[in-house]
Amino acid sequence: MTFQEFNFKAKLQQAIDEAGFKEPSPIQQDAIPVVLKGKDIVGQAHTGTGKTAAFGLPILNNLTCDGSVEAVVIVPTRELAMQVSDEIFRFGKFLNIKTATVYGGQSYSRQLKHIDNASVIVATPGRFLDLLKGEKIDIKPQYVILDEADEMLDMGFLDDIKEIFTFMPKERQTLLFSATMPTAIKKLAQSILKEPEFITITQSEVTNNKITQTFYVVDEHERDDALIRLYDFKNPEKSIIFCRTKKEVDRLSTFLVSQGYSAKGLHGDMEQRQREEAINAFKKGRLEILIATDVAARGLDVNDVTHVFNYHLPFDSESYVHRIGRTGRAGKEGKAISIVTPHEFRMIQKIQKATGGKLEAKVIPNIKSVKEKKVNSLVQKIRDQEVHDSVYALLEDLKEEFDISTIAFKLASMLSNDTFVKGNNYIGKSENDIQRLYERVLSDRDDDRNNRRGRGGRGGYTRNRRNSNSRNANSSRSRRPRRG
Structure with missing residues (x-):
């Protein structure tokens, strides 16, 4: 189905079209009609499934804009609050709907001023x-x-949430979204919702299983070298590289053009004419590489993108799902490749958990591996090449000056220029390095879990790595006796 089938207000549909949303995700397809009917829902769905639009679009459609706060979205972190607020503001801009973002660390007076003019509040508890x-x-x-x-x-x-609902009106529509359903959440749902409809989205529905997802671990200064090496090895027909910032898009597009690639950037500060030129060139195959920010790429609808590269990982799993969804479209297979540093390893784990997809760690090929692949490709190209009648006259001219072996060597030398591989022989982390990172992340996760148990889920302290093995799992203060 398409978003048109929900029969949203014209100005809301205009914002959806401008954002490049065409087909609703599973959670959106199931939840939006229920919310439009005014029913409470419990949605079990992971980050990256499109939850914000699933509740945001039908609520924006139903707002009366009477000058009061009509909707409140409660989220766990300030980062998510800002993200959700931006998304709702973007969808509601033609409806003249204003949002207020409320979280700790900012002045009360400033937030209260925003609330006075807002239809929607997005807040931390x-x-x-x-x-x-x-x-x-x-x-x-x-x-x-x-x-x-x-x-x-x-x-x-949890206690804060329960208390918040003592201030909410009894006559309301309540929507609860959660990736998992522990007993405490089920009890909360029973106490705050009225005859809710349950919607469950399985992890397999989050990402396209035709997309192969891999990542390569490098040091920060190796990102550019890693990108070039991966392009040399994979030789993508049409690809998108995602960056976090407009500045990074500009720098990387200049760098790739200097390396001989057909590449252009795409971001919000470009003039509309420049954006349209870049997108049209990419769609028609005149451009091999498009380098884009998340927002700029939202409106892209290109079916033959073979590879998506994450030059940097996005800040959240939902953006990751949107990014890799640019490939593997129309039933075709696609490849999603991420370049990460050891510091981003936790984000890889978070993305895997949220999407249910398998991101496979790989080692960046060395020069010998890339050269072998290029040579094999060149040999196959020669095998497949048809002989045209026009070359006979050219060959006869050359035979007047060179013997046939010399001609063959010279032509092969010209072709072999394409097999040249740039950069250092070894780039990025080895299999052993990656395995150690896995073990460290697992160890840190266990430590964090023990720390939370020890402090009852509140407070905190700075972990001393040298003494991390000497902590008692039940207390952040007690220490085991040292062994001689």
Whole structure:
């Protein structure tokens, strides 16, 4: 189905079209009709499934814009609050809907000023509860959404959530989204929702199983060398490289052009004419590589992208899913390749958990491997080459000056220029290095879990690596006796 089939308001559909959204994801397809009917829902779906649009679009469609706060979205972290707020503002801009983002660390007066003009509040539990208990705001929202409820449980916000709902009107529509459904979340759902409809999206529905996902671990200064080596080895027909910032897009496009690649950048600061030229050239095959930010690539609809490269990983799993969804379209196979540093290894684990996809660690090929592949490709190209009648006259001319062996050697030398491989022989981490990173992440995860148990989910302290093996798993303060 398409978003047109939901029969949204014209101005909301305009924003959806401008954002490049065409087909709803499984959670959007199942949840949007239920929300439009006014029913409460419990949605079990991981990050990266399109939850924000699943609750945001139908609620924006139903808002009356009467000058009051009509909807509240509660999320576990300030980063997610900003992300959700930006997304809702983007969809609601033609409806003149304003959002207020509320989280700790900012001045109360500034946030209260934004709330006075907002139809939608996106808030973290702690600061939102402070505003309610301090009687700094008096709101009666018709819609209340809990996003990533299990994360809020893990962070110790369950009591805050329960107290927040004592301030909410009894007549409301409540939507709860959670990746997992532990007992505490089920009990919360029973207490705050009325006859909810349950919607469950399995992990296999998050990402396209026709997309092969791999990552390569390098040091920060090796990113450019790694990208060139991977392009030499994989030789993609049409690819998109994703960067986090507009500045990075500009720098990388200049660098790749200097290396002889047909590449152009795409980001929000470019003029509309430049954007259209780049996209049209890419669609028609005049451009091999498009380098883009997440926002700029949202409107891309190109079916024959063979590879997606993450020059940097995105900040969240949902953006990762959007990125790799540019390949493997229309039933074709695609490849998603990420270049990561050891510091980003935890993000790889988070993406795997959120999407249910398998990201395979690989080692960047050395010069010998790339050269062998290039030579084999060249040999196959020669085998497949048809002989044209026009070359007989050329060959006769050359035979007047050279014997046939010399002619063959010279022509082969010309062709072999394409087999030249740039850069250092070895780039990035070895298999042993990657295995050690895996073990370190698992060890750190166990330490973090023990730390949370030891402090009852609240407070915290700085872990001393040298003494990390001497901690008692049940207390962050007690120490085991040293062994001689």
